[in-house]
Amino acid sequence: MVERGNPSAKKKPAEKARPRWRQGTAKRDTFPWISSQIITVSESGSLMELSQTCQAYTSQMNLVNISTAFHRIARLWTSNEDQEAAMMAQSVVEGLIQQANTVLARASASGTKPSSQALANITWAMATLNIIDEPLLKAIATPAQSQVETFKPFELSTILWSFGKMNLANPELCGCAAQLFEAAASVVPRSLEEFTLRCLVTITWAFAAFRHKEEHLFQAIGDHLISQVHTANCGELANIAWAYGLLQVHHEKLFQEVARRANVRLQDFKQQEIATIIWGFAASDFLPAAFFGNAALAAQRLALTPQQTTNILWALTRRRCKQTSLATTVLALLPAAMKQIERFNMPEIAICSMAAAKVVKHIESNGKSGQKVSSATSAVDFCVKAMQQALSRLNELSNVMLVNLAASFLIVGCPGSVVLLAAAGREALHRLQVLENPVLLHLIRVFSVDLTALQPPALLEGACQGMFRALFAEAARRMDSFKPREMQSLSVLCAQPLGLENAGDMSAGDLRSCCFALATTGGPAHQPLTLLDQFLEEDQEIFWDPDPVEAPVARRAPASGSVNFQPAMPASVPFVQPMVGWTPLEVNAMQPGMAAPGCQGPAMSGWSQSGMPGFSDNIFPGGYPPQQDGI
Numbered sequence: 001m002v003e004r005g006n007p008s009a010k011k012k013p014a015e016k017a018r019p020r021w022r023q024g025t026a027k028r029d030t031f032p033w034i035s036s037q038i039i040t041v042s043e044s045g046s047l048m049e050l051s052q053t054c055q056a057y058t059s060q061m062n063l064v065n066i067s068t069a070f071h072r073i074a075r076l077w078t079s080n081e082d083q084e085a086a087m088m089a090q091s092v093v094e095g096l097i098q099q100a101n102t103v104l105a106r107a108s109a110s111g112t113k114p115s116s117q118a119l120a121n122i123t124w125a126m127a128t129l130n131i132i133d134e135p136l137l138k139a140i141a142t143p144a145q146s147q148v149e150t151f152k153p154f155e156l157s158t159i160l161w162s163f164g165k166m167n168l169a170n171p172e173l174c175g176c177a178a179q180l181f182e183a184a185a186s187v188v189p190r191s192l193e194e195f196t197l198r199c200l201v202t203i204t205w206a207f208a209a210f211r212h213k214e215e216h217l218f219q220a221i222g223d224h225l226i227s228q229v230h231t232a233n234c235g236e237l238a239n240i241a242w243a244y245g246l247l248q249v250h251h252e253k254l255f256q257e258v259a260r261r262a263n264v265r266l267q268d269f270k271q272q273e274i275a276t277i278i279w280g281f282a283a284s285d286f287l288p289a290a291f292f293g294n295a296a297l298a299a300q301r302l303a304l305t306p307q308q309t310t311n312i313l314w315a316l317t318r319r320r321c322k323q324t325s326l327a328t329t330v331l332a333l334l335p336a337a338m339k340q341i342e343r344f345n346m347p348e349i350a351i352c353s354m355a356a357a358k359v360v361k362h363i364e365s366n367g368k369s370g371q372k373v374s375s376a377t378s379a380v381d382f383c384v385k386a387m388q389q390a391l392s393r394l395n396e397l398s399n400v401m402l403v404n405l406a407a408s409f410l411i412v413g414c415p416g417s418v419v420l421l422a423a424a425g426r427e428a429l430h431r432l433q434v435l436e437n438p439v440l441l442h443l444i445r446v447f448s449v450d451l452t453a454l455q456p457p458a459l460l461e462g463a464c465q466g467m468f469r470a471l472f473a474e475a476a477r478r479m480d481s482f483k484p485r486e487m488q489s490l491s492v493l494c495a496q497p498l499g500l501e502n503a504g505d506m507s508a509g510d511l512r513s514c515c516f517a518l519a520t521t522g523g524p525a526h527q528p529l530t531l532l533d534q535f536l537e538e539d540q541e542i543f544w545d546p547d548p549v550e551a552p553v554a555r556r557a558p559a560s561g562s563v564n565f566q567p568a569m570p571a572s573v574p575f576v577q578p579m580v581g582w583t584p585l586e587v588n589a590m591q592p593g594m595a596a597p598g599c600q601g602p603a604m605s606g607w608s609q610s611g612m613p614g615f616s617d618n619i620f621p622g623g624y625p626p627q628q629d630g631i
Contacts, residue, residue, distance in 0.1 A: 030060065031061075031062050031064065031065055034057045034060065034061060034065045035064060035065055035068045037053055037057070038050070038053060038054060038057075038065070038068050038069050038072055039068065039072065041053045042072035042075070042076060045076065046076075046085070047073070047076040047077065047080040047082060047085040047086070047088075047089055048082060048084065048085035048088055050072055050073060050076055050089075051073065051085060051088040051089045051091075051092045052088070054069040054072075054073065054092050054096070055088075055091070055092050055095065058092070058095045058096060058099050059099065061096075061099055061103070062103060063100070063103050063104070063107070063114050063115060063118045063119075063122075064115055064117075064118050066096055066099055066100045066103065066118070066122065067115075067117070067118035067119075067121035067122045067125075068121075069092075069096055070093070070096055070100075070121065070122050070125035071121045071124070071125050073089055073092065073093060073096075073125070073129070074124070074125040074128040074129050076089075077089060077128075077129060078128070093129065093131065097131075097133050097136055100122060100136055100139070101135055101136055101139055104136075104139040104140070104143070105139065107143070108139075108142070108143070113143065113147055113150075114143050116144070116147060116150050116151045116152070117152070117155050119140050119143065119144050119155075119159060120151070120155040120156075120158040120159040120162070121158075122136075122140060123137075123140055123158070123159050123162035123163060123166075124158050124159070124161075124162045126162065126166065127161070127162040127163075127165040127166050130169075132166055132169065132170055132173050132174070134173045134176075137163075137166070137173065137174060137176055137177070138176040140159075141163070141176045141177040141179070141180050142176075144159060144177075144180050145177075145179045145180040145182075145183050146183075148180065148183040148184055148187050149187055153191075153194050153195045153196070153199045154199060156184060156187075156188070156199075156203070157195075157198075157200075157202040157203050157206070158202075159180070160180070160181065160184060160202070160203055160206035160207070160210075161202050161203075161205065161206045163177040163180065163181075163206065163210060164205065164206035164207070164208070164209030165206075165209060167209055167210045167211070168209055171211070174210070177210070178212065181206075181207060181210055181212045181214075182212075182214075184203070185207075185212075185214040185216070185217040188200075188203060188220075188221070189216065189217060189220040189221075192220065192221070192224045197225065197228045197231060197232060197236065198236070200221050200224065200225060201225075201232070201236045201239055201240055201243075203221070204218065204221060204239070204240065204243035204244070205239050205242070205243050207243065207247065208242065208243035208244075208246040208247050211246075211247075213247040213248070213249065215249060218243075218244060218247065218249040218251065219249070219251060222244070222249075222251035222253070222254040223251075223253075223254075225240070225254060226253055226254055229254070229257045229258055229261050230257075230261060232258075232261065234262070234265060234268050234269045234270070234273045235273055237258050237261060237262045237265075237273075237277060238262075238269070238272075238273040238274075238276040238277040238280070239276065240254070240258055240280070241255070241258060241276065241277045241279075241280025241281050241284070242276045242277070242279065242280040243280075244280065244284055245279065245280035245281065245282070245283030245284045246280075246283060248283070248284065249284070250284055250285070250286070252286070255284065255286040255288075256288075258277075259281065259286075259288050259291040262277055262291065262295075263290065263291050263294055263295075266294055266295060266298040267298065269298065270302075271302045271303065271304055271305070271308050272308060274295060274298055274299055274302065274312075275299070275304065275307075275308035275309075275311045276311070277295070278292070278295050278296075278299070278311065278312050278315045278316070279312070279314070279315050281315070282314070282315030282316075282318040283315075285318075287318065289323060292315075292316065292323070292326060293323065293325050293326065296312075296316055296325070296326055296329035297329065299312050299329070299333070300329060300332050300333065304333075304336065305343075306337070306340060306343045306344040306345070306348050307348060309333060309336070309337045309348075309352070310344070310347075310348040310351050310352055312333065313330055313333060313337075313351065313352050313355035314351050314355060316329060316330055316355070317330060317354070317355040317358040324362070324363075324366065327359045327362050327363060330355055330358075330359045331359060331378040331379070332378075334352070334356060334378045334379065334381075334382040335378060335381070335382075337352055337382060338381060338382045338385045338386075341382075341385050341386055341388075341389055342389065344386075344389065345396070346389075346390065346393050346394070346396035346397050346401075347396075347397065347398070347401055349386045349389060349390055349405070350397055350401040350402075350404055350405040350408070351401075352382065352386070353382070353383055353386055353404075353405055353408040353409065353412070354404055354405075354408045354535075356378075356379035356382055356383060356408065356412055357379070357407070357408040357411040357412050357536065358536055359379060360379050360411060360412050360413075361411060361533070361536055379412045380412055380413065380414055380415070383408070383409055383412050383414035383417070384414055384415060384416070387409065387414065387416060387419070387420050390405065390420060391419070391420060391423055394423055394424060394427040395427060397427075399428075399431060399435055399436060399439045400436075400439055400442075402424055402427060402428060403424070403439055403442045403443050403446060404442075404535060405420070405424065406420060406421050406424040406425075406446050407442070407445075407446050407532045407535045408535075409421070410446065410449060410529065410532060411529065411532055411535075411536075413454075417454060418451055418454050418456040418457075418460050418461075418464065419460065421446070421447075421451075421460075421464060422460045422463045422464055422467075424446075425443075425447065425463065425464060425467035426463075426467075428443055428467070429467065429470060432470065432471075432474050433474070435474075437478070437481060437482055437483070437486050438486070440471065440474060440475060440478075441475075441486060441489050441490060441493070442535070443467075443471055444468075444471045444472065444475065444490075444493050445493065445527075445531055445532065445534065445535075446532065447464055447467050447468045447471060448468065448493060448496075448526075448527045449527050449528075449529055449531055449532060450526040450527060450528065451464060452526070468518075468522065469518065469519045469520070469522060470519070472494075472515045472516075472518040472519040472522065473516070473519035475490060475515045476512050476515035476516050476519060479508055479511065479512045479515070480508070482508075487506075487508065487511060490511060490515070491506045491511055491514075494506075494511065494514040494515065494518060496527060497518060497522055497526075498514055498517065498518065498522075500514070
């Protein structure tokens with residue numbers, strides 16, 4: 001029987017037909033035919049039929065067939081609700097990964113260069129399906145790096161975006177792509193005119209997500225984007241700010257143009273977009289007063305998630321609070337944050353508490369008594385509510401955030417702050433020997449503050465005194481590890497409780513003796529609360545880089561005869577969600593005139609979908625990569 005549409009099936013009557021994939025001529029005809037079968041079936045919208053078709057031909061596929069199958073499964077997967085089809089698709093993807101590894105190994109052995117577009121499509125599908133397969137990633141990254149100059153702009157931005165997205169979940173397994181990013185950093189600046197604004201923004205996002213800083217690349221892209229920013233949408237503006245902010249690359253002219261463009265479109269920004277652009281500018285120490293004032297007002301009208309709220313509060317109080325209008329915005333955001341405090345994680349609670357403390361100090365320094373009452377109400381109420389969540393979860397904080405949380409509560413004057421101080425001291429005691437030197441000094445500062453005004457119970461006061469002594473004992477133990485500036489700070493902290501003068505002239509031996517004295521017989525230092533002002537100074541600030549949702553460990557090598565998957569990321573990508581607000585642009589080459597739909601939906605069956613709430617799942621910023629036939 002002759003199959004319609006299959007040229008290799010047409011044989012002479014006297015000739016016995018042999019399997020198509022066993023003959024050279026027939027094999028060349030078979031590869032495009034397999035791709036056409038996959039594409040035709042995928043247009044039906046049935047993931048089950050597509051999976052069955054792909055499974056039937058997996059062992060016969062070349063790399064383009066594999067990329068076509070991967071691509072089409074990823075597209076249908078996101079809208080699939082059939083659990084049976086999902087299980088079938090997962091099994092097929094396992095087979096495709098094995099076949100891809102085989103084909104790429106064969107190409108490497110023969111010196112054949114794989115299709116750049118196929119490499120880009122496969123990595124895009126892996127990122128979309130939340131799959132990390134280390135052997136396949138290495139097999140893709142190696143040839144991609146060596147032939148990076150052959151990639152078209154859209155292909156290069158696609159593969160970089162894919163590795164960036166997967167890197168958010170598991171940097172260790174995606175490290176194989178580091179040389180690809182280095183190669184791309186040298187190629188892109190030489191051909192900027194060939195890249196669209198969308199491709200360039202995608203590339204900057206990818207480098208930021210991969211945590212790969214290339215100053216010269218970002219400066220070149222920034223120079224090129226200045227004249228194009230007026231065409232950017234809100235998501236593109238936000239992601240420019242985010243990428244440059246995360247990698248700490250400063251480009252004043254680009255930022256000014258982005259801020260000018262964003263300022264007139266703030267009413268169009270979604271929650272994530274406005275939180276992202278505010279955070280990005282603050283992370284870059286670009287703090288235009290007019291933009292921040294308008295953006296802060298716009299943020300008050302939006303229903304923000306805990307992470308979005310945290311990003312904005314951190315940004316608005318970056319470099320303390322220099323504008324009363326921004327302080328007012330922080331106070332306005334705190335009640336809304338308080339209502340959903342149960343959804344905040346501990347780092348977010350610590351950052352928001354520090355923002356509240358900065359606002360309190362700002363308003364106190366302005367000496368406006370009416371605003372003092374207002375600030376105390378909002379900030380204190382937030383800290384009281386936050387303390388209910390924090391007391392049992394202090395172990396979730398880093399060392400720096402632990403001490404900053406305790407200092408924030410004391411600065412705000414939160415009722416019960418001594419309770420949290422004692423709990424933080426108990427947690428710090430468990431970590432005492434591994435605390436960084438600056439953190440140890442900060443803890444000494446916190447436990448040197450006069451607690452009399454807070455009227456602590458005797459038991460808690462005794463616990464704080466015990467912690468005070470333990471901290472000085474640890475300082476004496478590690479005296480030889482302190483840097484000169486740290487020793488000077490420690491000298492000042494020792495001087496007041498011991499009644500010493502000229503503390504800065506103490507030698508290491510004298511300073512160790514002072515620490516021993518305070519560790520054995522010393523009582524509370526009764527220092528004024530202003531001692532904690534140093535926590536609010538510029539060089540003491542935490543660079544708030546919200547972590548993505550914790551990713552499960554991906555497999556390093558497949559077990560014999562099977563492939564086990566772990567998700568690279570949950571379906572809802574957290575703070576660094578790529579290309580917020582993108583709308584599909586590219587048209588699938590196999591479907592002329594038909595724009596690719598947005599790719600939204602669940603991760604593969606059984607894979608985690610939990611994530612930071614409120615983040616969209618716009619999988620690919622520029623539409624779906626087009627397909628091609630032939631390798």
